[in-house]
């Protein structure tokens with residue numbers, strides 16, 4: 257039996273059609289059912305549906321053999337015990353720094369800046385690489401509020417259309433990382449279940465190539 261950990265929320269809406277394209281169908285509707293474990297029409301494949309941030313952990317410890325998760329979540333986890341198999345090309349966005357629209361960009365350049373983000377590791381790595389002294393404040397959501405109420409000078413958050421930034425009078429500044437959804441595997445499962453995983457990856461690849469390039 258292969259267990260695939262799927263991220264709930266917006267990634268799930270795009271993952272279900274992708275799985276269906278390669279002939280894997282959940283037997284219960286994940287958008288209606290309160291179940292956490294879902295049998296599929298393929299005898300030796302089942303899915304668990306969990307928070308995106310938990311997917312790398314389930315896969316790292318072998319509670320799931322495969323996982324579907326955003327690159328943002330993978331960067332925060334660190335990737336220990338995991339192999340990244342495929343760029344699924346869905347849930348594409350960018351991890352960016354953003355600042356209030358009217359801020360004078362040069363006014364604080366000599367100071368230690370305060371940055372609010374859910375993406376602590378990615379932010380730390382980014383500011384270090386730029387030689388910028390930054391105090392990172394961990395938040396769990398609504399990062400856009402932080403500069404508006406004086407909690408932070410800037411934020412690091414996901415940007416897709418830019419409408420959330422615009423609605424809060426913020427502008428995107430620098431790219432931290434390009435983000436899309438990845439298929440990951442437990443390192444041991446990859447050895448033990450090699451043939452089954454390889455077959456699934458081969459089936460998914462043609463469907464993901466066009467998505468990755470678009």
Ligand SMILES: Nc1ncnc2c1ncn2[C@@H]1O[C@H](COP(=O)(O)OP(=O)(O)OP(=O)(O)O)[C@@H](O)[C@H]1O
Pocket residue numbers: 263264265266267307308309310325326327328329347348349414415416417435436437
């Ligand atoms: N605006 C967006 N455009 C495209 N992809 C996005 C966007 N926002 C989030 N994502 C992707 O979807 C993933 C899950 O986002 P979602 O908002 O559903 O969950 P979350 O509430 O942030 O996660 P969690 O429940 O784990 O805290 C993110 O990790 C990212 O990879």
Ligand SMILES: O=P(O)(O)OC[C@H]1O[C@H](OP(=O)(O)OP(=O)(O)O)[C@H](O)[C@@H]1O
Pocket residue numbers: 266397398413414415416417418419420421
């Ligand atoms: O550039 P945009 O198209 O506006 O997308 C960006 C927004 O999408 C994500 O939030 P999400 O909608 O997932 O809400 P959440 O972070 O509160 O879960 C992200 O955290 C941004 O706020």
